[in-house]
Amino acid sequence: MKTTFTKVAVATVLAGTTLFGGVASAATKEEKKVTDRYTALKAGMTIEQVAKVIYGKDYKKQITTKGGSTVFKIDPDMSTTNQGYKTKMYRFLNEKTDMDVTGLIFMTKKKSSVYLLTQKTLTIFKESGYRESKMKLVKGKKIKTDMTEKQLDAILTGDGLGEWTSVTSVDWTPIQDKKEIEMGFAIKSLMKTYVFPTSTKELKYVNMNYDYDKKTYIVANQSSL
Numbered sequence: 001m002k003t004t005f006t007k008v009a010v011a012t013v014l015a016g017t018t019l020f021g022g023v024a025s026a027a028t029k030e031e032k033k034v035t036d037r038y039t040a041l042k043a044g045m046t047i048e049q050v051a052k053v054i055y056g057k058d059y060k061k062q063i064t065t066k067g068g069s070t071v072f073k074i075d076p077d078m079s080t081t082n083q084g085y086k087t088k089m090y091r092f093l094n095e096k097t098d099m100d101v102t103g104l105i106f107m108t109k110k111k112s113s114v115y116l117l118t119q120k121t122l123t124i125f126k127e128s129g130y131r132e133s134k135m136k137l138v139k140g141k142k143i144k145t146d147m148t149e150k151q152l153d154a155i156l157t158g159d160g161l162g163e164w165t166s167v168t169s170v171d172w173t174p175i176q177d178k179k180e181i182e183m184g185f186a187i188k189s190l191m192k193t194y195v196f197p198t199s200t201k202e203l204k205y206v207n208m209n210y211d212y213d214k215k216t217y218i219v220a221n222q223s224s225l
Helices: 002-020 029-040 047-062 149-153 178-182
Strands: 063-066 069-072 078-082 085-093 100-107 116-126 166-171 188-197 203-211 216-224
Touching: 029 047, 029 100, 029 116, 047 063, 047 069, 047 100, 069 085, 149 216, 188 216
Parallel strands: none
Antiparallel strands: 063 069, 078 085, 085 100, 100 116, 116 166, 166 188, 188 203, 203 216
């Protein structure tokens, strides 16, 4: 059972990060607003609860019922059923600025009709493309796979990693069996992406995953832009 469920999990997470992963300077008021909204969205929320966070008092105008399930009126980017688990992916572009997009994945428990939030991604853009960190890679230094946040910080200017490009949170525990979670098979992950300027015109695009054992983010991969 665990193997089958994990295969479904991996496929869904990869699809979500491919669909919503992308490009995300000191935060503007609008950036802070959407970041606060992202934070307010919690794993296990129903579509109705999420709609309240996104749309406010007019949320009921944005949802409907189809096939016995509450769903958004907008078309999902993807809708599947696998091993009894139903999945819907939605993408919400900031129509006011076109500078950020929130991607959400909802799943049901096996053979249930209630969609629960299991993954969220926020990506922030700039007119030039990527939202870049104000921290710059020190000349002559190289970013390496498996570096911790502290090690990465040590080869950047300033203090900390600066502004991220995109963030993702995956948490399947609301739809998993209690026994499965107790056995250590909980599916949870945190990811974030940074774009760092360098001493040349080149940019470094860095993906980081959270290591729950080390309690820090670790560089998963990096590439030059």
